[in-house]
Amino acid sequence: MKKLLVSGLLSSLLFSAASSADVLISERFAADPSAHKFGDTYYVYATNDQDNSGEYWDSTEWRLFSSKDLESWKDEGSFLHNSVFKWADKDAKAWAPGAFERNGKYYFYAPVGGNQIGVAVSDNPKGPFVDPINKPLVEKPRDKNVGAEPIDPAIFVDTDGQAYMYFGTRVPKVVPLGNDMVSLDGEITDVIVNGYPADDEKKKYGEAPFLHLHDGKYYFTFSTGWPGQIVYATGDSPLGPFEYQGVIIDYLDINTNHHSIVQDGDKNYIFYHDKIKEGGSYYRRSILMTELEYGENGTIQQIDLENRYLKYRPVR
Ligand code: FUB
Numbered sequence: 001m002k003k004l005l006v007s008g009l010l011s012s013l014l015f016s017a018a019s020s021a022d023v024l025i026s027e028r029f030a031a032d033p034s035a036h037k038f039g040d041t042y043y044v045y046a047t048n049d050q051d052n053s054g055e056y057w058d059s060t061e062w063r064l065f066s067s068k069d070l071e072s073w074k075d076e077g078s079f080l081h082n083s084v085f086k087w088a089d090k091d092a093k094a095w096a097p098g099a100f101e102r103n104g105k106y107y108f109y110a111p112v113g114g115n116q117i118g119v120a121v122s123d124n125p126k127g128p129f130v131d132p133i134n135k136p137l138v139e140k141p142r143d144k145n146v147g148a149e150p151i152d153p154a155i156f157v158d159t160d161g162q163a164y165m166y167f168g169t170r171v172p173k174v175v176p177l178g179n180d181m182v183s184l185d186g187e188i189t190d191v192i193v194n195g196y197p198a199d200d201e202k203k204k205y206g207e208a209p210f211l212h213l214h215d216g217k218y219y220f221t222f223s224t225g226w227p228g229q230i231v232y233a234t235g236d237s238p239l240g241p242f243e244y245q246g247v248i249i250d251y252l253d254i255n256t257n258h259h260s261i262v263q264d265g266d267k268n269y270i271f272y273h274d275k276i277k278e279g280g281s282y283y284r285r286s287i288l289m290t291e292l293e294y295g296e297n298g299t300i301q302q303i304d305l306e307n308r309y310l311k312y313r314p315v316r
Contacts, residue, residue, distance in 0.1 A: 031285035032096030033271035111151035166209040
């Protein structure tokens, strides 16, 4: 009897650990999750690693996944090809996207190749998307101060309605967007992060910026490089400056990392990629998600990578 009780307790403990553990959102290889909740559905816009050459991130289309409950996931297919951008090179690589919903329209921000970011719009999160401006939203060398590579766009809209796009490698960049969400409304400036761990180049900004607001503080999160930790810095304005705080996801056994955060009521979730699935590699990555928790004084608790319980459940 005592034994039964103990094993019952153990399995319920295991079950509750599993329910907050890492969920694999697809059996397909995909990366660079831009996760959102639109209405009652979660969507993840992603880089399509399954169909690249296996030797580089050279897919030319983006993939979409959806879920009603964050437990079971549906593959919505390759919903957008770079050919939607008529000005783009036909072999231009479809890299880490961003997305945003505003006034019933869905905006998709996409690095095409390493020098341009395009924007596409749709009435439906699954598309079809069209290019409303017929030119890159950001382009090197057309625009000043885009940095080494204008890639990895992420959108944040502040409480006053002002939208910002974060992007860039090696030096993080930010630019205000117009109310139409498809024009720039100011200069591209550098995002300043102070207080990095003492002179450790590896801890500095690499790529994959993201911004969110929690309890009145602005959290600037990013990957520190190749390989990268996902770290966070906080500030009093979406434009910074930010003060380095610590690590959210430590180095994984892979040369890139890329994340996004979904706020859903009082729950928060982090989506990221790893090469954890069988057959995985630097170019064949898998998207995972888990709960993100805040500690005291607005700290973010580091994700426990030792005890990941991986599961994948398709929508039937
Ligand atoms: O998927 C190609 C590139 O790898 C992304 O743009 C980076 O963020 C890195 O994840």
